[in-house]
Amino acid sequence: MKTIHLALFGPGKVGSKLLEQLAKSEEHLKKSSGIIIKVILVADSSHALLNPNGIKSGWDYNFKISSQRYSFKEVEEYFRRNAFKNLVSIDTTASEEFIENYFSLINFGSHIIAANKVANTLSSKFYRKLREELKKNNKKFIYETNVGAGLPIVETLRNLHLSGEKVTRIRGVFSGSLSYIFNTFSEEEKEFSEVLKEAGVLGYTEPDARVDLSGKDVGRKLLILARELELQKEFEEVKIQSLIPKQLNGDTTLEEFNKRSGELNVHFRNFKTKKLTNDVLRYIGELNVETGELEAKLINEPKNSVLGQIEGADNIFEIYTESYKDRPLVIRGAGAGAEVTARGVFGDILKISERLN
Ligand SMILES: NC(=O)C1=CN([C@@H]2O[C@H](COP(=O)(O)OP(=O)(O)OC[C@H]3O[C@@H](n4cnc5c(N)ncnc54)[C@H](O)[C@@H]3O)[C@@H](O)[C@H]2O)C=CC1
Numbered sequence: 001m002k003t004i005h006l007a008l009f010g011p012g013k014v015g016s017k018l019l020e021q022l023a024k025s026e027e028h029l030k031k032s033s034g035i036i037i038k039v040i041l042v043a044d045s046s047h048a049l050l051n052p053n054g055i056k057s058g059w060d061y062n063f064k065i066s067s068q069r070y071s072f073k074e075v076e077e078y079f080r081r082n083a084f085k086n087l088v089s090i091d092t093t094a095s096e097e098f099i100e101n102y103f104s105l106i107n108f109g110s111h112i113i114a115a116n117k118v119a120n121t122l123s124s125k126f127y128r129k130l131r132e133e134l135k136k137n138n139k140k141f142i143y144e145t146n147v148g149a150g151l152p153i154v155e156t157l158r159n160l161h162l163s164g165e166k167v168t169r170i171r172g173v174f175s176g177s178l179s180y181i182f183n184t185f186s187e188e189e190k191e192f193s194e195v196l197k198e199a200g201v202l203g204y205t206e207p208d209a210r211v212d213l214s215g216k217d218v219g220r221k222l223l224i225l226a227r228e229l230e231l232q233k234e235f236e237e238v239k240i241q242s243l244i245p246k247q248l249n250g251d252t253t254l255e256e257f258n259k260r261s262g263e264l265n266v267h268f269r270n271f272k273t274k275k276l277t278n279d280v281l282r283y284i285g286e287l288n289v290e291t292g293e294l295e296a297k298l299i300n301e302p303k304n305s306v307l308g309q310i311e312g313a314d315n316i317f318e319i320y321t322e323s324y325k326d327r328p329l330v331i332r333g334a335g336a337g338a339e340v341t342a343r344g345v346f347g348d349i350l351k352i353s354e355r356l357n
């Protein structure tokens with residue numbers, strides 16, 4: 001039997017679903033892969049629950065009664081004291097600050113798995129520095145769920161690229177929340193703010209839905225894919241169409257934005273009235289490897305086209321390469337939601353486990 005020590009940062013929708021899936025698969029993992037996964041830390045933005053012997057299923061009750069306020073220094077002290085073998089840290093936060101801790105985690109011997117896209121979308125300088133640190137410490141960083149949630153996009157693209165296949169273009173719907181929103185909004189007589197709220201409840205939007213509506217999330221995904229292809233790009237170079245009206249842009253707090261979300265209705269009704277009866281609205285991402293252009297924008301798409309036909313919170317990725325020249329490699333499926341994303345993170349844990357003793 002091989003024991004993996006798991007530290008989970010961010011037990012929100014995705015993180016808590018992952019803990020649930022791990023608990024359910026405990027016996028199956030032992031039998032089929034000879035793996036024991038011990039969750040030795042669960043920490044949100046303010047509180048942490050630590051148990052070097054493994055936090056049992058029903059972690060949420062224990063978290064409520066036994067977690068303590070913490071600072072990252074105490075996490076470091078905990079890792080130093082216990083010197084866990086096969087340590088894997090999971091980042092299911094959406095935090096822009098937490099990623100600074102990656103360097104410390106790596107130095108404490110931890111591999112990292114991230115659903116959080118921030119570490120891959122800061123400056124190229126940060127991107128390189130992180131990879132240098134990982135290499136120096138012989139640690140892995142896996143982030144399959146950064147693009148397409150549980151769909152196998154990052155690894156597929158990386159394998160194509162590493163095999164010497166020339167990828168020329170990627171085009172598709174990269175946002176599960178915007179996919180759901182426009183599928184529902186194009187078809188049903190509901191106000192935009194109502195559909196947006198639904199997407200949040202279903203776990204499709206980011207904790208701050210403005211990250212989706214501003215196109216930032218799709219922009220980040222484009223950058224992540226471009227960097228997998230070793231294109232030297234910065235986030236500022238991605239051309240992004242924001243869907244947030246001017247008066248709600250900029251200085252509004254998240255709370256104010258949520259309160260005023262009704263103001264989105266008129267703005268989006270305009271998009272709807274402009275589209276033809278047989279069209280649907282699609283927020284797409286396009287990466288042209290030859291020109292180096294990365295673009296996220298809203299388009300009208302015929303309902304019966306490949307992109308027009310997707311349903312629910314589906315993502316679709318068309319990957320054009322020298323072998324897939326006229327008929328692209330297409331990956332399609334649910335592109336957001338706690339269940340599929342947690343399953344994708346679970347897959348990343350297994351990928352790392354295979355390499356450990
Ligand atoms: N929901 C989805 O379909 C997908 C989400 N993701 C990514 O997964 C991440 C999590 O998404 P959700 O679970 O929907 O968000 P959420 O808001 O439900 O959960 C975030 C959790 O992170 C915690 N947190 C915030 N700052 C922290 C810090 N400094 N240290 C420790 N914990 C901290 C919060 O307390 C909360 O428990 C995001 O980065 C998102 O982009 C990726 C693919 C799909």
Ligand SMILES: N[C@@H](CC=O)C(=O)O
Pocket residue numbers: 146148149174175176177178204205206212217335336337
């Ligand atoms: N908010 C994101 C979740 C997955 O990355 C999306 O809508 O696709």
